[in-house]
Amino acid sequence: MRRIAFSGLMLCIIAAPSVNAASLYAGQSRAAAVCAQCHGIRTPSADAPFPPLAGRDAAYLQSALKQYRDKTRKSEIMNAIAGSLSDEDIVNVTLYYSRLKP
Numbered sequence: 038m039r040r041i042a043f044s045g046l047m048l049c050i051i052a053a054p055s056v057n058a059a060s061l062y063a064g065q066s067r068a069a070a071v072c073a074q075c076h077g078i079r080t081p082s083a084d085a086p087f088p089p090l091a092g093r094d095a096a097y098l099q100s101a102l103k104q105y106r107d108k109t110r111k112s113e114i115m116n117a118i119a120g121s122l123s124d125e126d127i128v129n130v131t132l133y134y135s136r137l138k139p
């Protein structure tokens with residue numbers, strides 16, 4: 038599973054050389070360390086109602102995270118998590134998720 042997602046990522050990098058590979062890797066490691074605990078890469082399990090992020094529009098994900106950070110969108114969990122993300126973190130992690138195959 039991991040291997041497939043990874044080679045998909047490599048293909049994206051090759052196909053879109055303008056994307057900063059460092060951002061993708063930074064996003065990927067943050068996603069693995071933090072977000073993946075709740076947001077499954079594939080279908081969320083029935084008892085974990087966390088919205089999936091893979092393949093979603095990066096601009097949407099970014100605006101959602103900024104709303105959580107400035108608390109215009111309320112979620113105890115996500116307000117706490119987004120509060121510790123910098124603008125750069127948000128760009129990196131949303132870039133990573135938007136390029137994952139759902």
Ligand code: HEC
Nearest residue numbers: 071072074075076087088098101102111112114115118130
């Ligand atoms: C402890 C569990 C948990 C972790 C860790 C977590 N999230 Fe969430 N996330 C949630 C829950 C629960 C929601 C739904 C909140 C709501 O009702 O708005 C959510 C919602 C979101 C949404 C909105 C999705 C939508 O469909 O509007 C985004 C974007 C998001 N999270 C990104 C992230 C990112 C990026 C990380 C890692 C930096 C992360 N989350 C880590 C639990 C978590």
